[in-house]
Amino acid sequence: MKFFIDTANLEEIKTAKSWGCLAGVTTNPSLYAKTGGKLADFEGHMLRIAELCEGLPVSAESTATTTEGMIEEGRRLAALAPNIVVKLPICAEGLAATHQLAQEGIKVNMTLIFSVTQALMACSAGARYVSPFVGRFDDIAEDGVGQLADIIQAVKNYYGPDHTEVIAASLRTPRHVAQAALLGSDIATVPFAALEKCMRHPLTDRGLAAFEADWKKVQGLA
Template sequence: MTNVLEKLRSMTTVVADTGDLDAVRRLKPIDCTTNPSLCLKAFDDPASRSLLNAEISKGEAAGHSPAEIANDLPVALGAELSKLVPGRVSTEVDARLSYDTQASVARAHQIIDAYAQRGIDKGRILIKLAATWEGIQAAQILQKEGVDCNLTLIFCLAQAIACADAGAHLISPFVGRITDWHKAANNVSDFTPENDPGVASVREIFNYYKAHGINTIIMGASFRNTGQIKALAGCDNLTISPELLTELAADNSNLSCALDASAVPKTPLLSMPEQAFRWNVAQDRMAHDLLADGIRKFHADYVKIVRRLT
């Protein structure tokens, strides 16, 4: 009997949201991602920890600072992940650069060069940037250079439209964080998949993109349960934790395609220049709060790695 994970793979590209090498070998996703948060978790996986410790020793022997080594670890992990997946590995530009377009572009170039030194072509990499206005403009520059980008921390349609205007290769709407925010704001314990605000946000973006033939890939992320994942079956990509991938693999229930690009409602085409972008994000308290919070959390995990190396 075909399990839900296999059924999902027939309609959606499944990506592993982990730096755990053993989990990637076991679950066989198409793409992977790496960032400081996942590097921290990777220290708990024996295979990943061995790789990271070897990279730390190499950096220390070369006289690199803890901050330099912390920057090298996601690339080292990403290079190893690239051997295990047939697709792309997303690698994140430092969160502290999220409001600096030129610095983000420069850091992206460093990441691409670091992969090249390890024999990994830029075609295997997605540069991951926070979807601030400055991050989106950095993506536009990089896309024109032939460097594909993953715009992360997407919480509203305005961000998604600006990313499409910039020609971003892929966006990552964060389902679970939207859900968590609405639970707290509305003092509710849970939502069903059909009334889940995080699911609804991805569906809104999906409908808008498909109605206007936008090629930017939508990759739902940050899931709290398999119900959210099933409710987005048919989305271009879904990035899923090993725990939820394992649950899906053990589930033999039916799965229907929830998102159909051929049956989306018509919507007006909108543009999102800087003033409109900033106004729309500022007016959406949830998106405004979660974008800033996500950047803080990514940077906090980078700082934890630096302290671990000090």
């Protein structure tokens, strides 16, 4: 399973990239707003992320609400850099825009997926990625991991990764990430804080502390 980072923060992206496990970036308007970014610099910021992640897919989300607007904005975003993927919501307008953009060779990440039927319709429209959400199901006391399992199975039944990859999204914890991997998700997109937690374990911390203490004894420092 590949790791994407779900952020628009350049420093977080640089740090995750330095760990050697970063395979892509996903962003959205809310994440961009958290950086303090302004409307006039949105495309410039997406370009900076794309340049920082040269060769890795970077999802930049359209904020248009009509099919024509999504197509126009999608073309503009895709033209910024060859690794930019246009992110569109699952809806009638988004499906029509995805169909057109896919015919033009522009990759689309269809987001806000919450059901098998939504995922399959996105695949049929030509989406390169589908992003089913997990954590938001948990927020309403439903089984987000179970829904993810169904979507992964359905997509794999009819489409291979060369056509559409599943991005497990809205992952909140290392447990979510592990479950996505065990289910066979192609990709997990993870906030920086959760990605940090994925490398940590209390037994690892305890082991490192013991090694350090023993080495101090060897050096005569303890």
